[in-house]
Amino acid sequence: MTTTTSADGIYVIAAHPHWRDSRVNRRLLAAARSVPGVEVNDLYGSYPDFAIDVQAEQARLARASLVVLMHPIQWYSAPALQKLWFDDVLSYGWAYGRGGAALQGKDCWLVATTGGPERSYHPQSYNRYFFDAFLPPYEQTATLCGMRFLPPLVFHGARSAGEDEVEAHVGVFVQRLQSYPVWPEMDELETCIACPVPQTDRPAENDDFARPASPGEEAA
Numbered sequence: 001m002t003t004t005t006s007a008d009g010i011y012v013i014a015a016h017p018h019w020r021d022s023r024v025n026r027r028l029l030a031a032a033r034s035v036p037g038v039e040v041n042d043l044y045g046s047y048p049d050f051a052i053d054v055q056a057e058q059a060r061l062a063r064a065s066l067v068v069l070m071h072p073i074q075w076y077s078a079p080a081l082q083k084l085w086f087d088d089v090l091s092y093g094w095a096y097g098r099g100g101a102a103l104q105g106k107d108c109w110l111v112a113t114t115g116g117p118e119r120s121y122h123p124q125s126y127n128r129y130f131f132d133a134f135l136p137p138y139e140q141t142a143t144l145c146g147m148r149f150l151p152p153l154v155f156h157g158a159r160s161a162g163e164d165e166v167e168a169h170v171g172v173f174v175q176r177l178q179s180y181p182v183w184p185e186m187d188e189l190e191t192c193i194a195c196p197v198p199q200t201d202r203p204a205e206n207d208d209f210a211r212p213a214s215p216g217e218e219a220a
Contacts, residue, residue: 010035010177011064015043015071015082024113024158024166025072031170032070035177039064043081050084057089062102066180067147069138070111072158076127076134086141095145097197104146105192107181109153110138111173117157131156144195151185 012032016025019042032040039060047053061067071079078086093100114121114131121131131154142149153176155161155169176183 009064010038010066010068010180011060012038012040012068012070012177013043013082013085014040015069015079015085017044017079017081019044022072024155024161024169025070027166027170028070028111028173031174032068032177035174038177043085047081050081052085052088054088054091057085058094058102061089061106064106066107066109067103068109068111068177072113072115073134077137090141090145092197092202096195097202098199101146106147107150108138108142108145108147109150109176110135111153113155113158115157115159117160121156143193144197146192146194148189148192150183150189 014025014029014032016022016029019026019029029040029042032038041057041060043052069078069082071082077083090096090103091100092098094102096103116127118131119125121127121129123129135152138152139149153173155166
């Protein structure tokens, strides 16, 4: 189910494959929907068949200044439908590459939860790396699209956290949505980095460089 407001500003993309089993994301979703001026989309509710309406999603992105990616971390990455959303919506020539400047200058904010506690993201624990080690794909996706990647809001130990911890985290999330873009750290963040894609890396179909992919090559 998608909730739309008339505001121009924040688009929250919520992706949780099992909302009934969620302790934290379900409350974050409800909180986001309660904030005036925030457009919220539950991807699994909107696209249960995984058939994403690309034009609708691009229109929502175009009118937003802040794009919020809200989901649990699953296998050190985004849930399947969120990943498909990246693949389908952030297309070459629209989000990045030659002529792809639709998202230039916008902000991207990851709001994520993990089942394991923060101490599990450590070289001496079972996740083997600090959590920051899993963020580069998100940051580079934003950067390639000309977006500024804001410091993520991460809630660790969602399965075992106490009620007071969950409530406090939801409160911080709401406060951030309500106060954007007046965040204390904004002045310290760099502007968007330009990552132009050379035309030779993505030739048009009618260019001399273009040819059908050979067996075993990555499909365009």
